[in-house]
Amino acid sequence: KQEVTQIPAALSVPEGENLVLNCSFTDSAIYNLQWFRQDPGKGLTSLLLIQSSQREQTSGRLNASLDKSSGRSTLYIAASQPGDSATYLCAVKGTASKLTFGTGTRLQVTL
Amino acid sequence: EAQVTQNPRYLITVTGKKLTVTCSQNMNHEYMSWYRQDPGLGLRQIYYSMNVEVTDKGDVPEGYKVSRKEKRNFPLILESPSPNQTSLYFCASIDPGRSNTEAFFGQGTRLTVV
Numbered sequence: 001k002q003e004v005t006q007i008p009a010a011l012s013v014p015e016g017e018n019l020v021l022n023c024s025f026t027d028s029a030i031y032n033l034q035w036f037r038q039d040p041g042k043g044l045t046s047l048l049l050i051q052s053s054q055r056e057q058t059s060g061r062l063n064a065s066l067d068k069s070s071g072r073s074t075l076y077i078a079a080s081q082p083g084d085s086a087t088y089l090c091a092v093k094g095t096a097s098k099l100t101f102g103t104g105t106r107l108q109v110t111l
Numbered sequence: 112e113a114q115v116t117q118n119p120r121y122l123i124t125v126t127g128k129k130l131t132v133t134c135s136q137n138m139n140h141e142y143m144s145w146y147r148q149d150p151g152l153g154l155r156q157i158y159y160s161m162n163v164e165v166t167d168k169g170d171v172p173e174g175y176k177v178s179r180k181e182k183r184n185f186p187l188i189l190e191s192p193s194p195n196q197t198s199l200y201f202c203a204s205i206d207p208g209r210s211n212t213e214a215f216f217g218q219g220t221r222l223t224v225v
Contacts, residue, residue: 031210032210032211034213034214041199041221042218042219043201043216043217043218043219044201044216044219046213046214046215046216049211049212049213051210051211052210053210089153089154091154091214093205093210093214096159096161096207097142097144097159097161097205097207098144098156098159098169099144099146099154099156099203099205099214101146101153101154101155102153103151103152103153104153
């Protein structure tokens, strides 16, 4: 059974810092990995999708990497802003299209 | 615009009163799924459907039913809701045959059972 872990569970950084969020998964037989952002009590906003054959994807200040063989992904956020404060979730798509989610990293960017 | 639409967004109901949460997608995806999200537990899959008339249990199916009579709709049915089903629910739609397409989610339904 696929298990997805996100570390740290919570993170507080001052504005302007670069930061890295981690996601690890136990079964490397995945089709892709997707990073989401979730504001409190709100829906999921897709940030980046990395196919299993890819190493990284970039969108603006966000860069996600994937090392499928070691079961790891990182989300790098450059020059963090208070508006980046949210919970970040990673999800892997495995067999039968099932998405397995991590429990998220709650990010607080302070002024 | 690619979209997954859930209704209602918020619902407060009483124990035992049957309810249905609707989900509709406009992308002609074969695969749809329901998740619930609880603090500390993350998102857990309730039921999924690989195609019309094909549904199967996810990780936490107890107390829920689903149906897939047409490709675009995948309603979640709670026949006799209980307080432990108070949660935030999400419907997802996925193109199963491709690794380069993202999963799409509805805006969520916050359900409170009193």
